[in-house]
Amino acid sequence: MADLLQLPALGARQAYHALRRDTLADVTGAPVAELSLVPPLFVDRTVQELRRARPLPAAERIAALRRAGEIFAEGTPDGQTVDDYQLAVCRVGGVPMPVVQGATEIIRRACATVQQVLDAARPGGAVSDWRDESTRWGSAVWTRRGEVLGVVAAGNHPGVHSFWLEALALGYRVAVRPSRREPFTPFRLIAALREAGFGADQVAFLPCDHHGGDVLVQATDLSVVYGGDDVVKAYGHDPRVLVQGPGRAKILVGADADWRAQLDTITTSIAHNAGLTCVNTTAVLVEGDHTAVAEAVAELLVELPSLRPELEKAALPVEPLGSAERLDAYLRATSAGANRLTGTGAFHEPLSDGSAVLRPAVLALPSATAGQLRVELPFPCVWIAPWSRADGLEPLGESLVLTAMTGDAQLVDDLLAMPTVANLYLGAYPTTWFEPGLPHDGFLADFLMRNKAFAR
Incomplete structure (x- = not known):
């Protein structure tokens, strides 16, 4: 010791x-x-x-x-x-x-x-x-x-x-x-x-x-x-x-968006930083064929390698085998009723040293009101569901970041006004994008500071 x-x-x-x-x-x-x-x-x-x-x-x-x-x-x-x-x-x-x-x-x-x-x-x-x-x-x-x-x-x-x-x-x-x-x-x-x-x-x-x-x-x-x-x-x-x-970051793919041209933005939002951060996308809502989007995303994410974390090309989180098995069991129970697009095996891949890689999970849901859209896990796990104007804006809320792929100015106005959307990006900005000088969940100084009138 x-x-x-x-x-x-x-x-x-x-x-x-x-x-x-x-x-x-x-x-x-x-x-x-x-x-x-x-x-x-x-x-x-x-x-x-x-x-x-x-x-x-x-x-x-x-x-x-x-x-x-x-x-x-x-x-x-x-x-x-x-x-x-x-x-x-x-x-x-x-x-x-x-x-x-x-x-x-x-x-x-x-x-x-x-x-x-x-x-x-x-x-x-x-x-x-x-x-x-x-x-x-x-x-x-x-x-x-x-x-x-x-x-x-x-x-x-x-x-x-x-x-x-x-x-x-x-x-x-x-x-x-x-x-x-x-x-x-x-x-x-x-x-x-x-x-x-x-x-x-x-x-x-x-x-x-x-x-x-x-x-x-x-x-x-x-x-x-x-x-x-x-x-x-x-x-x-x-x-x-x-x-x-929880961040519960989301992407909205509008009916006017060419989602195939934005696949890199979607997958980056899900898997950048190994899916570990609060700004990684956990839900994609599609105004159109959500299954086609899910299939395309899954096809790219399954290519990520299963490697020990200290290797230079590692891209996915690793857990002790027992912990990975518990996460796997939780996701299997939670995803009942969802259509899994990333194979039929386990959501983790054991390594030879007693640890296991958490593999990407892409799951299609039947509705924008499905409860699984609130589930956030510490690896690339994304729920993809259909969305229509009839569903309203509520399924898009409770989001630390929302990337909206749409040119509908009225919809953008409505999303920007939502109190439960902390940050709003348009088009090709992944939810993981950030630059110094921008607020994260507001500026921390909004919480730490106040203004006093002062005269001398």
Whole structure:
């Protein structure tokens, strides 16, 4: 056990090796790392120390974030190379190597472009500093709603840790409770941030159990919490909590669209990043022959190879065999009544090392109101159903991203006005497309900041 990678907590003073530790195994069952688990009291005390600390000046925060991005992507924070870090994420999380490498660049870019994101998020009539000349005659000043942000993180994709960097740039102190499935990214990122100039009392890494996570949410001023429908139910009513639940991204193929010319957009939306993210398409609604679309999509997705996650051409997620079998059984039960287009065998393919690749699943449904359209799984799994104007817009809602392949301007107006469609793309933009300076589920700053009138 002494040879295992050690991931201590990073409290407000120094690294803390807890007595209680969780051994993290890779997808074959081999132990890889030990994760220190801190008690709730440690969580609460760390948050209080973060609250007492003052943030770095704004310009220093931005400069330190830029340095941290380079250290994360190329350096050796806490003595670990980027190759060793990426291999650990692949082997323990089952995330394909190209996805982990891409996420490394996402985080580097997020650190480099954070000022651009803040500039885009700040209201045009507000300034970020009361010393701005415009406040001599009265101005709105953009200010924090609190001092400490808690993050109860997801483990599906390393890129989720690019999101909370915006809070650090705004002067929040940040405490992250990592997923036990993938603690490697936040540990490396926080170590890089500290090496770049953020003090231990600015950003903390707090592995803990579920009770500790609840304490983190209660102790911090505001929190971002990731999870499924159960998390939405538990925290969705709390105005201090921003819930990042299922994405349920969708594509609408309008009757006026040439879907054959858009097959690459559709398949990319489903399978990019191994189907692991909240912006991967899980439902395609077709104003026309939905079976023909499903058949064409399935023909392309079945070509994806079944490989160990650390290989350069890996494209699909890998799970321990038992976990893959449980997901397979769940999908078989859930898909009753659907027409499966990706063969008749299992939805997973065992490898020789005790793990299994989760294979793409394309399932055609008879109706736009079928309950399966809400089912989101951590691999390329898509439900394809017919849609008509008579079905109304409701089947297209509850979507983090909706790509609409249509030239119908009235329909676009209606979709853009829907409160349950967070982001709307038209034409050849896959649901996985994103650029710095654009909102994800709104800007995080929409939740973190407020405007105050100020005059001097």
